[in-house]
Amino acid sequence: MAHQAHAYHMVDPSPWPLTGAISALLMTSGLATWFVYKTTTLLFLGTTLLLLTMFQWWRLIIRESTFQGHHTTPVQKGLRYGMVLFITSEVFFFIGFFWAFYHSSLAPAIELGGLWPPTGITPLDPFEVPLLNTAVPLASGVTVTWAHHSIMEGARKPALQSLTLTVLLGLYFTALQAMEYYEAPFTLADGVYGCTFFVATGFHGLHVIIGTTFSMVCLLPHTHYHFTSNHHFGFDAAAWYWHFVAVVWLFLYISIYWWGS
Amino acid sequence: MAGRLLLRACTRTLQLRSGVVARPLHRAMVTERGIPTDEEQATGLERRALQALKQGKDPYSILKPQQYAGTKEDPHIVPCIGTKRIVGCLCEEDNTAIVWFWLHEGEAQRCPSCGSHYKLVHHELPH
Numbered sequence: 001m002a003h004q005a006h007a008y009h010m011v012d013p014s015p016w017p018l019t020g021a022i023s024a025l026l027m028t029s030g031l032a033t034w035f036v037y038k039t040t041t042l043l044f045l046g047t048t049l050l051l052l053t054m055f056q057w058w059r060l061i062i063r064e065s066t067f068q069g070h071h072t073t074p075v076q077k078g079l080r081y082g083m084v085l086f087i088t089s090e091v092f093f094f095i096g097f098f099w100a101f102y103h104s105s106l107a108p109a110i111e112l113g114g115l116w117p118p119t120g121i122t123p124l125d126p127f128e129v130p131l132l133n134t135a136v137p138l139a140s141g142v143t144v145t146w147a148h149h150s151i152m153e154g155a156r157k158p159a160l161q162s163l164t165l166t167v168l169l170g171l172y173f174t175a176l177q178a179m180e181y182y183e184a185p186f187t188l189a190d191g192v193y194g195c196t197f198f199v200a201t202g203f204h205g206l207h208v209i210i211g212t213t214f215s216m217v218c219l220l221p222h223t224h225y226h227f228t229s230n231h232h233f234g235f236d237a238a239a240w241y242w243h244f245v246a247v248v249w250l251f252l253y254i255s256i257y258w259w260g261s
Numbered sequence: 262m263a264g265r266l267l268l269r270a271c272t273r274t275l276q277l278r279s280g281v282v283a284r285p286l287h288r289a290m291v292t293e294r295g296i297p298t299d300e301e302q303a304t305g306l307e308r309r310a311l312q313a314l315k316q317g318k319d320p321y322s323i324l325k326p327q328q329y330a331g332t333k334e335d336p337h338i339v340p341c342i343g344t345k346r347i348v349g350c351l352c353e354e355d356n357t358a359i360v361w362f363w364l365h366e367g368e369a370q371r372c373p374s375c376g377s378h379y380k381l382v383h384h385e386l387p388h
Binding site for chain 2: 007
């Protein structure tokens with residue numbers, strides 16, 4: 001029987017990359033048709049296909065790694081590089097929005113009244129809910145680090161508790177932001193202030209939801225004993241992503257909420 | 262999940278009848294504190310690679326290759342799962358022309374260009 005003489009994982013063909021690409025097409029065109037024609041069919045189809053792809057693809061990865069043992073040390077190293085590069089690309093994504101914010105706010109146009117916040121805009125008080133929304137990601141950074149150390153030391157119960165706490169804090173943050181969005185005295189349509197505010201914080205909120213989902217998806221394998229004290233890359237990736245999301249919030253808070261008010 | 266509950270109920274009943282101590286059904290080997298180690302749980306290629314490295318062997322070429330002098334007394338050791346393997350010799354550092362040749366089992370062969378010695382050593386893949 002021919003076994004490979006290298007430590008890399010030559011993946012078997014699967015349909016999920018294709019369904020993922022199709023769902024990306026359906027979601028983007030669906031967004032456009034929703035904006036123009038107010039129909040949500042394409043968007044709904046695309047989202048369903050995306051959820052199916054995510055479920056099946058990650059289930060396949062869990063099978064290949066935990067149950068079949070394909071994730072040797074070199075494979076893990078490659079996955080780490082991949083996650084780091086992905087997070088770096090997301091950092092640059094946010095840099096774009098911060099650039100837009102500072103471009104408009106450092107030298108406010110005469111149409112805005114020559115000042116920032118622009119005339120007519122009542123910004124949110126940075127020392128009310130936004131401050132709480134800063135304490136929450138910081139606390140969840142602590143809990144996710146606690147979870148990581150628990151896993152490395154082989155302590156199952158503290159790991160479960162701290163990971164659950166991290167997910168709960170993430171959900172709390174999303175709930176608070178949703179409430180803030182609802183109660184805000186300005187909207188996306190309120191000039192460049194509203195635009196930079198909601199686009200930057202909105203994308204951040206989306207990333208918080210993604211990060212929370214990632215952590216929730218880590219809880220499930222953990223309860224089924226998938227992680228070992230040495231090999232738990234899925235959790236590492238979730239923790240890195242979560243720290244990234246928390247750091248972006250800090251920058252958002254300091255730039256848009258505090259300095260920009 | 263219902264199947265598992267049913268199975269557990271049946272097992273418990275049978276065990277209580279025969280007086281056997283009931284062991285946790287699906288967790289037979291786990292560390293004291295609850296999270297398994299690689300030693301307990303790694304499987305497949307990952308396990309084979311880890312076990313081999315623990316014994317000081319590297320059949321999957323994970324580590325950097327060892328440096329050899331290339332002399333008759335200290336030839337380059339070339340592991341092989343068959344009886345011959347292609348060798349590419351960079352006679353000097355930064356050479357762009359690689360000297361390729363087949364290395365056969367048996368006596369050490371020399372690079373036709375720089376004369377370094379190469380010796381094929383048979384290796385089995387763990388399985």
